[in-house]
Amino acid sequence: xxxxxxxxxxxxxxxxxxxxxxxxxxxxxxxxxxxxELKDDFKPVxxxxxxxxxxxxxxxxxxxxxxxxxxxxxxxxxxxxxxxISWPLRLIVPFITKxxxxxxIANSRNKKLKKITEALP
Numbered sequence: 001x002x003x004x005x006x007x008x009x010x011x012x013x014x015x016x017x018x019x020x021x022x023x024x025x026x027x028x029x030x031x032x033x034x035x036x037e038l039k040d041d042f043k044p045v046x047x048x049x050x051x052x053x054x055x056x057x058x059x060x061x062x063x064x065x066x067x068x069x070x071x072x073x074x075x076x077x078x079x080x081x082x083x084x085i086s087w088p089l090r091l092i093v094p095f096i097t098k099x100x101x102x103x104x105i106a107n108s109r110n111k112k113l114k115k116i117t118e119a120l121p
Contacts, residue, residue, distance in 0.1 A: 058099050059106040069098050069105075 007013050058066055073094045076082065082090050 054103045055096050055099055059102040061106055062102075062109070065105050065109075066098075066102055069101050073098050073101075 005012070005016060007016055060066070077090075077094060082093060085093070
């Protein structure tokens, strides 16, 4: 069939409607398939961003844990462990340490809570 068929009767109109509906469904399926392929192609990128996020952002679910981490890293800074490294690293190391530690603590806490809830009847 050509792209603009001549419609001369109600039957032709219904056939054209059915053809266009089928074409629309095929195009929707093709778009969904392309989107899924893009998601698969970008999985390494998204996982890399998740790792980078752990270095740059804290897990904000527990304010008490973050407060304790701040206090702990400040104690480490004041004891002199970081005094022997260059000043840019002195700024970056505590920041990254706090962020990574907050994610590690949150993950371990979630695993322990999951084990406890699974053990309950």
